[in-house]
Amino acid sequence: MSNIALNRLQRECKEVVTNSEISETGIMIEILNENLTEIKGHIRGPPDTPYAGGMFDLDIKIPEQYPFSPPNVKFCTKIWHPNVSSQTGVICLDILKDQWAASLTLRTVLLSIQALMCTPEPKDPQDAVVAKQYMDKPAVFKATAEFWTVKFAKGHLDVNKEYQTRVDKLKDMGVREEEAISVLSCNNWDINRATVYIFS
Amino acid sequence: MVQEKSSDENQPASVSVAGPAPLNEEEIQLQDQQLRQIENEQKKVPLVGEKIPFTTLLSEYDVANAETFLSKATELAEVYEHMRYIRGDGNCFYRAVLAGLFDIWLQDRPRLQQYIGIAKAWPEELKRLGFPDWTCTDFCEFFVDFLVDVEAGAKDEETLWEHLNADSCANYLVMFFRLITSAFLKKNADAYAPFIDDGLTVAQYCENEVEPMWKDADHLAVAGLVQALDTRIRIEYMDRTVAPNGGWHYDIPNFAEGQGPEITLLYRPGHYDLIYKKQE
Numbered sequence: 018m019s020n021i022a023l024n025r026l027q028r029e030c031k032e033v034v035t036n037s038e039i040s041e042t043g044i045m046i047e048i049l050n051e052n053l054t055e056i057k058g059h060i061r062g063p064p065d066t067p068y069a070g071g072m073f074d075l076d077i078k079i080p081e082q083y084p085f086s087p088p089n090v091k092f093c094t095k096i097w098h099p100n101v102s103s104q105t106g107v108i109c110l111d112i113l114k115d116q117w118a119a120s121l122t123l124r125t126v127l128l129s130i131q132a133l134m135c136t137p138e139p140k141d142p143q144d145a146v147v148a149k150q151y152m153d154k155p156a157v158f159k160a161t162a163e164f165w166t167v168k169f170a171k172g173h174l175d176v177n178k179e180y181q182t183r184v185d186k187l188k189d190m191g192v193r194e195e196e197a198i199s200v201l202s203c204n205n206w207d208i209n210r211a212t213v214y215i216f217s
Numbered sequence: 218m219v220q221e222k223s224s225d226e227n228q229p230a231s232v233s234v235a236g237p238a239p240l241n242e243e244e245i246q247l248q249d250q251q252l253r254q255i256e257n258e259q260k261k262v263p264l265v266g267e268k269i270p271f272t273t274l275l276s277e278y279d280v281a282n283a284e285t286f287l288s289k290a291t292e293l294a295e296v297y298e299h300m301r302y303i304r305g306d307g308n309c310f311y312r313a314v315l316a317g318l319f320d321i322w323l324q325d326r327p328r329l330q331q332y333i334g335i336a337k338a339w340p341e342e343l344k345r346l347g348f349p350d351w352t353c354t355d356f357c358e359f360f361v362d363f364l365v366d367v368e369a370g371a372k373d374e375e376t377l378w379e380h381l382n383a384d385s386c387a388n389y390l391v392m393f394f395r396l397i398t399s400a401f402l403k404k405n406a407d408a409y410a411p412f413i414d415d416g417l418t419v420a421q422y423c424e425n426e427v428e429p430m431w432k433d434a435d436h437l438a439v440a441g442l443v444q445a446l447d448t449r450i451r452i453e454y455m456d457r458t459v460a461p462n463g464g465w466h467y468d469i470p471n472f473a474e475g476q477g478p479e480i481t482l483l484y485r486p487g488h489y490d491l492i493y494k495k496q497e
Contacts, residue, residue, distance in 0.1 A: 019385030025355060084352075085388050085430040107245075118428040119392050120352045 018052065022083055026053045029122045044127040046077070054079045058090070058127050062170060063135045067162030068096070071170025075130070076106075077123070087117035090126060095169040095195070097162040097202060099137040099148035104199070108133075109143035146203045154205060161202045168198060183208045187215070259306050264382045265316045266302035271492060274300060274483075286485075289455050289465075293483070297453075299493040300483065307431035310482070311394040312387070313491045314442060314450065317480030319381060320493075322367050323374055333364045335447055339397050346403050353396055360393040392430065394446075398438050399423035401445035412437055433487065436461055443469045451478035453492065455485045 018026075030053065033046045043061035058075035062068030073096060078089040090113055092106035100109045112121060112129055142148030151158045164180050166172035183206060187197035192215055204210040271294050278287040301316055303309045322329040340357040344350060363386075366372055372380070380386040402409050406419035413422045427438050434442070443450050452467045454460040460467050468478060483492045 021359065021385060021389065025352070028351070082384070082388075085392070115432075116425065116429060118424065119356070119430060120349045120396070120428065122349070122352055125349070 018054070018079070018081060018083060023053060025084060026079065029124065030056070032122060033124045033127065042128070043131060044124070046123060046127070056088075056123070058123070058130075060127060060131050060134070062166060062172065063131060066135055067159050068098075068134050068166050068170065069172075070174055071166035071172040073134075073170050075127075077126075084119040084121075087113050087121075088123065088126060089113075090130070095165060097147055097158075097165040098134065099139045099142045099144060099151045100133055101143055101147075103144050103147055103202070107143060109138075109141060150202075150205065157205050161206070165198070165202070168194075180206060183211075187211065190216075259304055262302055262304045264304045264306075264312060264384070264387050265378070265491075268299045268301055268493070271297040271300050286455055293453060293492075296494060297481070297483075297492045298495040301491040303488075303490050305488050307433050308388075308391050309489045310434035310439060311391045311398075311442065313482050313489045314446070314448075314480060315387075315390055315394065316381060316491050317450075317482070318446070318448070319377070321479060322364065323377070326368070329364065329368055332446070333361065333368065336361045336364060336393075339393075339400065339445075342404070343396060343400050346400050348396065348400065356389055356393045356396055359389045363390060388430065394442055395427055395430070397445040398434075398441040399427040402427070402437065402441040409437060409441075434489075440469055448480065449476070449478045451481045452489075453481060453483050455483065459484070459486060 030046060030048060033044060043063065045059040047057040047059070049055040049057055056077040056079065058077050060073045060075065062071035062073060071094075073092060073094045076089075076091055076093050080086045080089060091108055092101055095103065095106070097103055101107070108130065110129060110133055112118075112126065137148075137151060139148040139151045147158070150161070160177055160180070163172070163174060164177050167174050167176045180201070183201055184194060184197045186208060187201070188194055190212070192200075196215070197211075200211045200214055201208065204214060274290045275287065275294065278290060280287060301313075303313045303316065318332070322332065336357065340354045343353050343357065363380075367377060381390075402419055402423055409419050413419060417425070422437070426432055426435070427441070439450075439452075449472045450469055452460075452469070454465055454467070457465050472478070481492050481494060482489045
């Protein structure tokens with residue numbers, strides 16, 4: 018990365034850290050290496066969404082061509098959202114792909130992801146299973162996303178006992194908790210179908 | 218809590234949703250690989266090539282496969298003496314104009330000073346039009362500083378051409394062009410709105426097509442940049458069916474006879490190179 022890009026990136030990092038206390042905007046970054054190519058992002062789950070109360074971490078990698086190519090951003094906290102892969106955390110967001118512009122910054126990226134958490138775009142999904150649930154069974158979607166927030170994003174809501182019982186049942190059969198949650202979520206919490214999926 | 222009672226409880230878990238299916242990991246990897254291949258191909262050509270005889274172009278075509286292009290190239294070789302190949306990375310129009318201006322700046326000091334004046338006026342204009350503040354004005358400052366260096370003779374000609382071929386520097390200059398192109402179109406949105414399809418506003422069009430790096434310039438972007446820079450360009454077409462006026466060349470803006478273009482570009486479908494006229 019050139020010096021000019023590095024200077025700009027330093028300024029971008031400061032912009033997030035100083036302009037925006039996490040209490041105010043809900044976004045924060047942590048710099049992981051000296052040349053600023055690896056950064057950790059944090060987004061507080063926006064209020065009035067299934068993500069409320071959670072803290073979501075993101076891996077941000079700055080490419081050689083920055084700021085002409087977008088930063089590579091994905092969730093490392095597992096999240097149940099139509100535009101985020103429930104498996105890999107990859108995000109489907111136009112400004113992280115072909116709508117990236119060199120005038121955007123880490124701050125605008127994190128705020129855009131936060132906005133996406135408030136307003137999913139199920140018609141342009143990253144995770145088709147989640148998107149289908151979001152459109153067809155909004156109540157199940159909401160409960161599932163809340164469950165994931167509690168389990169993976171340090172959310173402090175009470176855990177959904179009914180869902181937890183089903184997760185525990187699969188755990189008793191020797192399934193890892195994370196896999197149990199994932200498969201149950203993909204099967205609208207139908208334990209029979211989840212069991213068939215795992216063991217067949 | 219939620220107890221879902223639905224009739225499709227026994228439906229398989231596989232789903233289909235409207236819109237394009239998201240790519241799986243393997244497909245994403247394959248796509249990345251293909252993109253890298255294309256990128257590596259592109260990188261074989263320098264950002265801005267050396268000035269070479271125009272007749273080099275003739276060797277690209279042979280009578281058997283490209284007779285029309287060969288005869289057009291031969292015809293153009295009567296008028297044009299030199300050319301520079303420009304890398305086809307989506308920035309070729311912007312970069313060709315930049316390289317063309319470079320020749321002028323190195324030779325015509327008063328004109329260089331005019332360009333410095335033009336460039337200095339843009340940051341305020343960008344702010345007024347609501348562009349994100351410091352990231353945009355950074356590009357303006359970089360551009361102005363670069364021209365001031367040229368004027369001061371701080372770098373010799375060879376070094377300057379090296380800068381134009383170095384990603385880090387050259388792309389900042391190109392980005393300035395993209396921003397002022399967008400700004401010009403947004404500022405004159407009423408005039409340009411009728412030319413935009415798909416129900417997009419001028420601002421949306423600029424954000425989709427002009428501001429992102431690596432996106433080809435279409436006629437609107439061409440018109441925007443030329444006027445934002447207050448220059449005059451001529452585009453020679455190898456294939457006149459794609460010229461906006463159906464002619465062999467196209468002048469922007471429509472300048473008077475006798476007042477020649479400052480820069481001339483050669484357009485072949487999807488790509489611009491820089492060409493130079495024979496001295497009279």
